[in-house]
Amino acid sequence: MEWKSYGRRRVYDSPYVEVWLDDVDIPGIGRIDHHVITMPKASVTSVVTNEAGDFLLLYRHRFITGRWGWEVPAGWAEPGEDPAAAIAREIEEETGWRPGKVEPLVEYDALAGISTMHFRSFHATGCAQVGVPVDSSEGKVEWLPEVEVVKLLTSGNVADGPSLAALSYYLGPHRLA
Structure with missing residues (x-):
């Protein structure tokens, strides 16, 4: 089952990291704000x-x-x-x-549950x-x-x-x- 996203808002950003709150609906749980860490590089x-x-x-x-x-x-x-x-x-x-x-x-993906951090080795x-x-x-x-x-x-x-x-x-x- 996939989560459904209704949008996001930025909480913090720098050249190295961004923190977002995504408005998501989790099947079986309901709608929550879920934190997401993205890496610009x-x-x-x-x-x-x-x-x-x-x-x-x-x-x-x-x-x-x-x-x-x-x-x-x-x-x-x-x-x-x-x-x-x-x-x-x-x-x-x-x-x-x-x-x-x-x-x-x-x-x-280093932290697939909370982050877009993707490593290439x-x-x-x-x-x-x-x-x-x-x-x-x-x-x-x-x-x-x-x-x-x-x-x-x-x-x-x-x-x-x-x-x-x-x-x-x-x-x-x-x-x-």
Whole structure:
């Protein structure tokens, strides 16, 4: 059964996020105001590997959750920017490594019940170091062997949802395809 929408009103907006209240009729429940979070820019992430099978990750602090953790490079595609070009730019800006090849990995809706946030994940290879990270707030950048990445995943040291999804997909279903 589909919900029926009767309109929406904006509660908040910025260049990064918009919050709306949608007037919806939910079958079996009735008419309610339902909050919706929209993202004006497309979200992109990438699993970055080298010929030795190592993974390029960032160790950083997220003040909202108060946690340190390992993450894959990620960011936003500007309006009209090709998502693959956007993640190549983000990888270089965040790590100082320029990818040689960027291929689609998986797409998913991160918070389908309340948000339009849609992630496009890529696999980047053939990286060449071209400098240092542009933004020093990104944290520590390291190449880690697969066995260490698996340990990080299973110990909760990759808590960022987009990183957890991209790495898990790469290490699992991607290899079976």
